[in-house]
Amino acid sequence: MNAIADKQFVDYIIEADWLAPVVPQRQLLEQHAIAVQDGVIVAIQPKNEIHRHFHAAQQLELDGHILIPGLINLHTHLGMSMMRGLADDVALMQWLQQHIWPVEQSFVAERFVRDGALLGCAELLQSGVTCFNDMYFFPQATAEAAIQSGMRAYIGLVVMDFPTKYAHDADDYLAKGLAIRDEWRDSDLIRATLAPHAPYTVGDKTFEQIVTYAEQLDLPIHLHLHETQQEVEESLTKFGVRPIERMRQLGVLDPRLIAVHSVAMNEQDLDLMQSHRVNVCHCPSSNLKLASGIAPISAMLKRDLNVGLGTDSSASNNRLDIWTEMRTAALLAKAQQQDAAALPAWQALEMATIHAARALNADSSIGSLEVGKRADICAVNLQHINSMPCYDPISQLVYACGREQVTHVLVDGELQYQKLSFQPGVYAGIEPTEIKEIVQLWQAKLKPFKAM
Ligand SMILES: [Zn+2]
Numbered sequence: 001m002n003a004i005a006d007k008q009f010v011d012y013i014i015e016a017d018w019l020a021p022v023v024p025q026r027q028l029l030e031q032h033a034i035a036v037q038d039g040v041i042v043a044i045q046p047k048n049e050i051h052r053h054f055h056a057a058q059q060l061e062l063d064g065h066i067l068i069p070g071l072i073n074l075h076t077h078l079g080m081s082m083m084r085g086l087a088d089d090v091a092l093m094q095w096l097q098q099h100i101w102p103v104e105q106s107f108v109a110e111r112f113v114r115d116g117a118l119l120g121c122a123e124l125l126q127s128g129v130t131c132f133n134d135m136y137f138f139p140q141a142t143a144e145a146a147i148q149s150g151m152r153a154y155i156g157l158v159v160m161d162f163p164t165k166y167a168h169d170a171d172d173y174l175a176k177g178l179a180i181r182d183e184w185r186d187s188d189l190i191r192a193t194l195a196p197h198a199p200y201t202v203g204d205k206t207f208e209q210i211v212t213y214a215e216q217l218d219l220p221i222h223l224h225l226h227e228t229q230q231e232v233e234e235s236l237t238k239f240g241v242r243p244i245e246r247m248r249q250l251g252v253l254d255p256r257l258i259a260v261h262s263v264a265m266n267e268q269d270l271d272l273m274q275s276h277r278v279n280v281c282h283c284p285s286s287n288l289k290l291a292s293g294i295a296p297i298s299a300m301l302k303r304d305l306n307v308g309l310g311t312d313s314s315a316s317n318n319r320l321d322i323w324t325e326m327r328t329a330a331l332l333a334k335a336q337q338q339d340a341a342a343l344p345a346w347q348a349l350e351m352a353t354i355h356a357a358r359a360l361n362a363d364s365s366i367g368s369l370e371v372g373k374r375a376d377i378c379a380v381n382l383q384h385i386n387s388m389p390c391y392d393p394i395s396q397l398v399y400a401c402g403r404e405q406v407t408h409v410l411v412d413g414e415l416q417y418q419k420l421s422f423q424p425g426v427y428a429g430i431e432p433t434e435i436k437e438i439v440q441l442w443q444a445k446l447k448p449f450k451a452m
Contacts (some may be wrong), residue, residue, distance in 0.1 A: 070130025075310025156195025
């Protein structure tokens with residue numbers, strides 16, 4: 001009998017020195033390999049066993065590397081990427097009123113969003129991010145950039161009660177968003193969320209409509225909530241209650257909700273989040289840079305709240321770099337608690353993977369390296385000056401590594417990015433010249449809006 005005939009033919013076998021599957025919790029496998037077929041992880045076995053059962057069209061032998069689940073950016077606005085560095089070191093309202101909103105009023109349209117989102121996808125992919133949760137105008141354009149890049153994307157169907165160049169009222173936002181959701185319904189990589197922008201830009205009636213759609217269509221709700229103390233004060237003046245209590249009254253608080261930021265929180269706010277099993281998206285760099293504050297993440301984790309990590313936009317961060325967010329989240333939690341054991345490395349990695357997947361109601365298919373899950377995989381070279389010597393690979397990932405150590409990124413079983421040593425990274429779907437051209441075009445147009 002032919003030995004090859006007994007073996008299952010697969011698309012990829014990827015071998016590495018270490019593998020951190022994230023589920024089971026804190027497991028670290030050594031000298032293992034993953035077999036991938038038709039976008040699915042079909043086996044995780046020791047290197048010396050896997051070849052007895054499988055032979056592959058392509059084999060990656062990644063010495064000195066660790067394989068981890070593709071990272072998930074749980075909150076971003078990729079369409080804003082052309083505004084990176086346009087206005088830094090200014091207060092939130094000045095930043096919005098004098099810089100961000102005038103640019104949006106002048107330029108936001110399909111092309112601006114698509115080009116910005118493509119730049120954002122390129123940055124995310126080279127950082128090992130395989131999935132992002134977005135919220136911005138012209139969401140169709142962001143979906144198109146994700147498809148070109150080969151990324152998995154949760155596209156926020158943004159809703160506000162104010163007219164913009166994208167839509168003239170809440171009904172118009174909803175109608176446009178739902179049409180986009182219908183158009184991408186059969187896509188393997190694109191999913192929709194309902195994305196009411198914030199309690200201060202969306203009225204009660206619109207929130208009620210959104211809750212009804214979320215239930216009918218089984219969609220997550222992606223919402224900025226309690227980003228600043230000012231937001232809380234204004235809600236008390238206008239509605240007589242804190243924003244989160246208003247959300248409770250309107251039926252928004254439930255396990256479908258991804259509450260982004262959640263910085264200005266008191267004990268009662270946390271009680272509400274816990275009793276309604278709300279998901280939180282922690283964006284530490286954006287909150288620090290805009291001087292919004294520090295979210296009480298340890299208190300949330302103690303209450304068993306599900307917390308993922310987001311970068312926010314590159315206009316307020318300015319890096320779409322989940323590695324920075326993992327490290328900053330861990331360091332802030334330790335300082336805040338005055339406890340060096342708070343938010344350990346393995347928990348930061350969970351926040352960037354399985355917890356974010358859970359927030360998107362996608363943890364049965366992504367967020368960990370397990371047989372049967374979609375093959376969203378990131379390979380990281382630990383044989384790098386940044387991370388030598390290596391006593392504990394998971395600790396190295398969070399405290400020492402940078403995104404430049406990411407060498408291979410697979411999304412849904414397709415190799416979408418790879419970087420061989422001493423060479424620039426190569427994308428399957430993005431030409432470097434295309435990025436250069438679109439950036440030159442927009443930089444010239446936006447330059448007059450630069451903060452002096
Ligand atoms: Zn945001």
